[in-house]
Amino acid sequence: MTAAAPTQLVTFRLAEDVFAADIFAVERVLRHQTPTPIPNVPAWIDGVVEYQNRVVPVINLRRRLELPEAPVRPETRLLVFQVEGEWIAAVVDAVLEVVAATPEEIAPPPALFRGLAGEYLRGVVRRKDRLVIFLEAARLLSSTERLQLQTALDERLIVEHGGGGEAQEDG
Numbered sequence: 001m002t003a004a005a006p007t008q009l010v011t012f013r014l015a016e017d018v019f020a021a022d023i024f025a026v027e028r029v030l031r032h033q034t035p036t037p038i039p040n041v042p043a044w045i046d047g048v049v050e051y052q053n054r055v056v057p058v059i060n061l062r063r064r065l066e067l068p069e070a071p072v073r074p075e076t077r078l079l080v081f082q083v084e085g086e087w088i089a090a091v092v093d094a095v096l097e098v099v100a101a102t103p104e105e106i107a108p109p110p111a112l113f114r115g116l117a118g119e120y121l122r123g124v125v126r127r128k129d130r131l132v133i134f135l136e137a138a139r140l141l142s143s144t145e146r147l148q149l150q151t152a153l154d155e156r157l158i159v160e161h162g163g164g165g166e167a168q169e170d171g
Helices: 143-160
Strands: 007-014 017-022 026-031 045-051 054-060 077-083 086-092 094-101 121-126 131-135
Touching: 007 077, 007 086, 007 131, 017 094, 026 045, 045 086, 054 143, 077 094, 094 131
Parallel strands: 017 131, 054 086
Antiparallel strands: 007 017, 007 094, 026 077, 045 054, 077 086, 121 131
């Protein structure tokens, strides 16, 4: 029987904690840019950024995980995740490194994480010097939240491009 291959994880910092995401879920790491705000979205969505000719929603992970706010610093980054064929970005305090974790090092989330933040967890990775919180990127936005966000984006585009008023003829 062969041993399972280690999982490659992108590690990043939020407040004093180290988090990780599967490298296959991470599309790109970008320098922080101020998102364009959009109305009628939850407070933990900072807005949208344009990346490779796509409009990408930006999640403030500190707010999403109910951590205290912090100012943007030079090391603040946007992690662009690929989730079910779409891209979403998340604001993180700093991206640290890529590490390998064996299946034996990944434990299921403890029972105390059953609250709101617990639904985003894939597990906890035991490292020599600390525990790393392993996030499941696909759970950062539920399908209902994705629909709400798309509706808000569509409404913004209609307002920006003058739709929704008088009918216009092509021609």
